[in-house]
Amino acid sequence: MRLVVVGADGRMGRMLIRAVAESEGCTLSGAIEREGSPALGQDAGTLAGLQPLGVPVTDDPLPVFAAAEGVLDFTTPAATTFFAELAAQARIVHVVGTTGLAEADLRKLAAAAHHARIVRSGNMSLGVNVLAGLVRRVAAALGEEFDIEIVEMHHRMKVDAPSGTALLLGEAAAEGRGVSLPEVRVSTRDGHTGARRPGDIGFAALRGGTVVGDHSVTFAGPGERITLSHHAEDRGIFARGAVRAAQWAFPQAPGLYGMTDVLGL
Ligand SMILES: NC(=O)C1=CN([C@@H]2O[C@H](COP(=O)(O)OP(=O)(O)OC[C@H]3O[C@@H](n4cnc5c(N)ncnc54)[C@H](OP(=O)(O)O)[C@@H]3O)[C@@H](O)[C@H]2O)C=CC1
Numbered sequence: 001m002r003l004v005v006v007g008a009d010g011r012m013g014r015m016l017i018r019a020v021a022e023s024e025g026c027t028l029s030g031a032i033e034r035e036g037s038p039a040l041g042q043d044a045g046t047l048a049g050l051q052p053l054g055v056p057v058t059d060d061p062l063p064v065f066a067a068a069e070g071v072l073d074f075t076t077p078a079a080t081t082f083f084a085e086l087a088a089q090a091r092i093v094h095v096v097g098t099t100g101l102a103e104a105d106l107r108k109l110a111a112a113a114h115h116a117r118i119v120r121s122g123n124m125s126l127g128v129n130v131l132a133g134l135v136r137r138v139a140a141a142l143g144e145e146f147d148i149e150i151v152e153m154h155h156r157m158k159v160d161a162p163s164g165t166a167l168l169l170g171e172a173a174a175e176g177r178g179v180s181l182p183e184v185r186v187s188t189r190d191g192h193t194g195a196r197r198p199g200d201i202g203f204a205a206l207r208g209g210t211v212v213g214d215h216s217v218t219f220a221g222p223g224e225r226i227t228l229s230h231h232a233e234d235r236g237i238f239a240r241g242a243v244r245a246a247q248w249a250f251p252q253a254p255g256l257y258g259m260t261d262v263l264g265l
């Protein structure tokens with residue numbers, strides 16, 4: 001499968017280039033960065049710490065998308081909605097790892113999915129998607145006397161909060177409880193907040209250092225507590241998940257899919 005990496009010089013972009021180069025049946029057919037990026041013109045392999053791959057980084061996605069079968073996109077919400085339109089026009093697979101998307105961005109992706117095969121997930125790792133299934137089951141089993149709190153920690157450069165993974169886990173908990181997350185979500189607490197409202201799902205975000213991604217979901221009940229956790233140690237888990245998602249989506253019909261579809265969970 002011929003794959004393009006957009007945001008090629010990012011933390012995930014470089015990891016994705018390596019994952020494509022190491023995946024059987026895949027070749028890197030293009031690498032895109034934003035206009036003015038110092039990575040423009042460099043070889044994508046060299047950028048990712050590999051031998052040269054003969055793929056120069058460019059800021060012109062049109063010819064690159066036209067020659068590709070899929071695009072791996074871990075960039076920014078503005079870039080992702082732009083690339084979604086181009087991927088739909090080129091009728092290629094679009095794997096979206098970008099987090100922090102607003103409702104309006106999600107509507108644009110849903111529109112693009114009329115023509116494109118899009119796989120979007122706040123976390124492309126096997127471990128987190130298995131964890132989400134466990135969270136759903138525990139939330140369904142325990143009921144409202146167990147308060148749900150989700151804590152995440154990421155590196156100091158992360159720009160969105162709560163993380164996409166925390167929201168994915170919150171959605172799983174809400175689904176298990178049969179409620180809608182926006183109605184019970186509490187993402188900020190400061191000052192005299194009053195007592196916790198029964199049924200709320202709380203989020204706390206820590207930022208610092210080089211943490212790849214830590215998440216825990218605590219169910220705090222009367223006299224006992226359960227905590228389910230995931231610790232990402234290497235961004236390769238997300239990149240390999242993204243390549244797997246592209247390969248899975250290739251023979252599918254246009255639509256918007258998630259990692260649970262890809263992994264058959
Ligand atoms: N779903 C998942 O499994 C995971 C999701 N993520 C998410 O992926 C996203 C990226 O994370 P990360 O790699 O750490 O961030 P980085 O900031 O390191 O990488 C983003 C890259 O995209 C580039 N970029 C921005 N705008 C454009 C554009 N218009 N065209 C081409 N390239 C562009 C940036 O360039 P420049 O810096 O020069 O602006 C940068 O190189 C985040 O939303 C993060 O939360 C991360 C890990 C796993």
Ligand SMILES: O=C(O)C1=N[C@H](C(=O)O)C[C@H](O)C1
Nearest residue numbers: 099122158163164165212213
């Ligand atoms: O920005 C990151 O680094 C990560 N972002 C994703 C998220 O928002 O959950 C996935 C992972 O935790 C790393």
